[in-house]
Amino acid sequence: MRIAMWSGPRNLSTALMYSFGAREDCAVWDEPFYAAYLKATGLDHPMRDAVIAAGETDPSKVAAACEGPIPDGRPLHYQKHMTLHMIDGFPRYFMRACENVFLIRHPARVIASYVRKREAPTLDDLGFVQQVRLFDEEADRLGRAPRVVDSADIRARPRETLTALCEALGIRFSERMLHWPAGGHPADGVWASHWYGAVHRSTGFDEPEGPLPEHDGDSARLTEAALPHYEKLRAYAL
Numbered sequence: 001m002r003i004a005m006w007s008g009p010r011n012l013s014t015a016l017m018y019s020f021g022a023r024e025d026c027a028v029w030d031e032p033f034y035a036a037y038l039k040a041t042g043l044d045h046p047m048r049d050a051v052i053a054a055g056e057t058d059p060s061k062v063a064a065a066c067e068g069p070i071p072d073g074r075p076l077h078y079q080k081h082m083t084l085h086m087i088d089g090f091p092r093y094f095m096r097a098c099e100n101v102f103l104i105r106h107p108a109r110v111i112a113s114y115v116r117k118r119e120a121p122t123l124d125d126l127g128f129v130q131q132v133r134l135f136d137e138e139a140d141r142l143g144r145a146p147r148v149v150d151s152a153d154i155r156a157r158p159r160e161t162l163t164a165l166c167e168a169l170g171i172r173f174s175e176r177m178l179h180w181p182a183g184g185h186p187a188d189g190v191w192a193s194h195w196y197g198a199v200h201r202s203t204g205f206d207e208p209e210g211p212l213p214e215h216d217g218d219s220a221r222l223t224e225a226a227l228p229h230y231e232k233l234r235a236y237a238l
Contacts, residue, residue, distance in 0.1 A: 002067065002077045003169065004095060006134055007103035008084060008127025010113035012151035014199045015206075016103060017080040019162065019177040021185050026076035030189040032062050033085035040087060046118060046194045054190040059090040067097035076171065083130040092137075099169055100138050102131060104233050105151040107226035112213035117195060123222060128229035135233060148236040156208040164238045179204045 003020070007013045014030075021028040035055025038048050045051065056062050070077040079098065086092060107128060114121050123129060138146045147168050153161045158178055166173040184192060184200045192200070215223050 001075065001169070001171065002070070002079065002098040004066070004079045004081055004098035004100045005103050006081050006083050006100060006131060007105070008110060008131060009082060009125075009195075010110045010117075011103050011105040012154060012205075013080055013082075013103055014196055015202065016151075016154065017078060017187070018180040018185055018199065018202075019205070020076070020078040021187060022176040022180045023076065023174045024176065025074055025174075026078050027071040027074045028078040028080065028185070028187045029066075029071075030080050030185075030187050030192075031082055031085065032056075032066055032079060033059060033081065033090065034189060034191070036062055036090070037082075037085040037087065040090075045191075047191050050190050063091040063094045066094040083127040083134055084124060086130060086134060092134075095138065096141070099147075100134075101147045101149060101165070101169075102135050102233055103149055103151060104131070104230055104237070106212060107223045107230050108212045108215060109209065110226070111215060111219050111223055115219065120218070121222070123225050126222070126226060128226040132229045132232055145236045147238065148233050150234060150237040152209065153237060155205055158205045161238065168238060 005013065005016065017028050017030060020026045035052050036057050036059040037043075038045055039052050039057040040059070056065070066079060107126065110126055111121065114126065118125075135146055135148075147165070149161065149165050162177050163173040180203060182201060182203050184196065188196060
């Protein structure tokens, strides 16, 4: 089984990849399209040159690998995808070979976390609009709403939420999903040194988050623009 987990940045996506990576039966892949996305868009992201040098920049080759053989002969392949990487012209046919899940987080929290790593994000940088577009496309294909999981539910009730996610995918829950070694994962992308500091210090999911961060100015306007997209998918959360 191939599991494609679709989120924007700062959505608990790396911690969830570590969770699945802790299973003995699961290979994981960190942001397969990142190098191709940066090459195609010309965007200036942290460690841009290193990301492009380390990754595959041909999106057709990445898509083929996403539906190709699972590494190490394992039964599960967890693919951590960023919705913003699926720009026009990038192939999406591989999604038909995957169980697609949408990981969401309240935009006020996403923005508060993102701006500590990269200044002045735009709505496109955060992936909310692209996430809803992919969700709608998958819903049309399936004839039903795809699976959605909220990072707040994972942090508040990790065992229960991950059990529900595994049941929805038709796989067994593993206790190993609740803990992982500190210091990163061998599957980390080269960009991990910039983005993954907190999760590298972790050995499991953090405690539930406190009150929503308060924003003003551009961050407040960005939160307001992203909120309807989050709320649409939140209605379908496990």
